[in-house]
Amino acid sequence: MDLPLEPDSATPLYRQLVQAIARDIRRGRLRPGDALPGTRTLAEELGITRKVVVTALDELVSQGWLISQPARGTFVSPALPAHAVADAEPRRAEVRQAPGVARPSVLTLNDGSPDARLAPLEALARAYRRALLRLSRKGLGYGDARGDGVLREVLSSFLNQARGLSSRPEQLIITRGSQMALLLAGKALVRPGELVAVESPGYTPAWDAFRFVGAELCPVPVDHEGLRIDALERVLARGRVRAVYTTPHHQYPTTVSLSAARRLALLALAAKHGFTIIEDDYDYEYYYASRPLLPMASTGELRSVVYIGSLSKLIAPGIRVGYLVANEQILERAVAARATVDRQGEPALERAVAELLEDGELQRHARKARRVYEGRRDHLVSRLRAHRHLREVLEFDVPSGGLALWLRAREGVDVEAWSRRAAGQGLLFTPGSAHGAERLARQGFRAGYAALEPRELDAAVTLLGKSA
Known part of the structure; x- marks a missing residue:
C-alpha cells in the first residue's frame, strides 16, 4: 500500500x-x-x-x-460512514480580547499537584478507545463495585512488586480518586462518635471525610520525624481510638517522612490497642535521592493497615483513579458503601489505565516526571535561596521527594496577610492555617513546584518577594 x-x-x-x-x-x-x-x-x-x-x-x-x-x-466496511471524521482536523477557536484590556495572569503555588501538561494523554486516549471497543455493550453494563477486574489484577501485581505488598486482587477496590477511598475507609471502619486520630497539621479533606461518617477527630502533632508517637500514646491512654490516619511517605503538609523507628512503633501500638492505620500513600512514585521506605502495609498481611493510593497524582488530577487495599472483612464493608453511593467505577477508563500499567507506559512516565520534578524542586530551592529578602523571612528543608516545599515564615510574619497581598499581585498560595491551628501550621505554607515550569517558578518567586 x-x-x-x-x-x-x-x-x-x-x-x-x-x-x-x-x-x-x-x-x-x-x-x-x-x-x-x-x-x-x-x-x-x-x-x-x-x-x-x-x-x-x-x-x-x-x-x-x-x-x-x-x-x-x-x-x-461495506457501509461507509456518512461523515469524514477521520480526515477532519479540529479548528482552533480564536480568542479575541477587548482592546486595552490586559489578559489576567495568575500563578498558583498549589498544594503539590502534578503538571497535567506532562501526562501521557495520547497514550491514555488510544487505550481508552481500545477499551471501549473490547468491552462492547456487555462490558459497559453494570459491573463489580470493586472496579474493573483487569485493573485490580494488574494493580495488585504492581503494588506487590514495586511497594512490597502481599495483596490479592480481591483485596482491592478501585475508587474515583483517593478522596473516595478515604470516605470508604471511614465508612468501613468507624461508627458515629468513634475516635480517629489525625496528624496535625494535616490533610483536611481527609478530616472532612471522617467527619462525614460521624467520626470524632483527635489531632496529634508532628515534628521532623512525622507523627509523634509519644503524643499518640497519651491519646490512647485517655480512651479507645478506632483508627489513626497518617501520610508517612511525605507528611501532608510538612513533607517530612515518618522515620523507620516510628513506623515500627505505630504498628506495635496498632497491634496492642486494636486500632487500624489508614496509610495514605498519595505520592509514593515521587522520590529523588533514594528509594523510599516501603509502606507499612507491606508488613503484617494487612491485619492492621488500610492502604490508600492514587493514580491521579501520577497521571493528572482530573483522571480520577484511586484505590484502597484492605483485608477481606474491611473491604467487604467498603464495597457495600461504594455500591450505595456510586455503584461502580468507569470500566473503560479503568481498563485503559490497566493497559498503560501492564505495558509499562505509566512506569516510563513516572521516571520522566521524576526527572522533571526534581529539576523544578532544585530550581525553586535555588531561587528562594538567592532572593535576598525571602531568605531572611523563610526557612525550609529540601525534601527527598514529593511535589511541594513546606516554607516556614520567621516569627512575626503574618502568613495570612502575606497570602492576601500576594493574591492582589497575581500569586495564589494557601496559608498554613488551612491545615491546622498549631503554630507550625500558622507560620508555614505549602509551595507546590511540580505544576510550574522554571520560568513560572521565577515569576512566582518574584511575586512572593514583592508581596512579603
Whole structure:
C-alpha cells in the first residue's frame, strides 16, 4: 500500500495513517470488502511500529471505515460512514480580547499537584478507545463495585512488586480518586462518635471525610520525624481510638517522612490497642535521592493497615483513579458503601489505565516526571535561596521527594496577610492555617513546584518577594 507518512510532522503517525487510509477509501482506491494487509506486514511496508498500525486500525474500525473479523482479518466496511471524521482536523477557536484590556495572569503555588501538561494523554486516549471497543455493550453494563477486574489484577501485581505488598486482587477496590477511598475507609471502619486520630497539621479533606461518617477527630502533632508517637500514646491512654490516619511517605503538609523507628512503633501500638492505620500513600512514585521506605502495609498481611493510593497524582488530577487495599472483612464493608453511593467505577477508563500499567507506559512516565520534578524542586530551592529578602523571612528543608516545599515564615510574619497581598499581585498560595491551628501550621505554607515550569517558578518567586 502506498500511504505516505511524515515522521517529522506534528501530527502523530497513527493519525496520519488514519487519514491516509480514509482518503484512499473515499477516492475508491480501497473498495468496500477489500482486505487490508496484516498489521505486521503493513508496519514493515511503512517502516513504523506495529503498535502505531494497530492503534490506527482500531480508530478506523470505531469510526466505521473498517470492519475486523476474527481469524480472517481487517476489511473495508461495506457501509461507509456518512461523515469524514477521520480526515477532519479540529479548528482552533480564536480568542479575541477587548482592546486595552490586559489578559489576567495568575500563578498558583498549589498544594503539590502534578503538571497535567506532562501526562501521557495520547497514550491514555488510544487505550481508552481500545477499551471501549473490547468491552462492547456487555462490558459497559453494570459491573463489580470493586472496579474493573483487569485493573485490580494488574494493580495488585504492581503494588506487590514495586511497594512490597502481599495483596490479592480481591483485596482491592478501585475508587474515583483517593478522596473516595478515604470516605470508604471511614465508612468501613468507624461508627458515629468513634475516635480517629489525625496528624496535625494535616490533610483536611481527609478530616472532612471522617467527619462525614460521624467520626470524632483527635489531632496529634508532628515534628521532623512525622507523627509523634509519644503524643499518640497519651491519646490512647485517655480512651479507645478506632483508627489513626497518617501520610508517612511525605507528611501532608510538612513533607517530612515518618522515620523507620516510628513506623515500627505505630504498628506495635496498632497491634496492642486494636486500632487500624489508614496509610495514605498519595505520592509514593515521587522520590529523588533514594528509594523510599516501603509502606507499612507491606508488613503484617494487612491485619492492621488500610492502604490508600492514587493514580491521579501520577497521571493528572482530573483522571480520577484511586484505590484502597484492605483485608477481606474491611473491604467487604467498603464495597457495600461504594455500591450505595456510586455503584461502580468507569470500566473503560479503568481498563485503559490497566493497559498503560501492564505495558509499562505509566512506569516510563513516572521516571520522566521524576526527572522533571526534581529539576523544578532544585530550581525553586535555588531561587528562594538567592532572593535576598525571602531568605531572611523563610526557612525550609529540601525534601527527598514529593511535589511541594513546606516554607516556614520567621516569627512575626503574618502568613495570612502575606497570602492576601500576594493574591492582589497575581500569586495564589494557601496559608498554613488551612491545615491546622498549631503554630507550625500558622507560620508555614505549602509551595507546590511540580505544576510550574522554571520560568513560572521565577515569576512566582518574584511575586512572593514583592508581596512579603
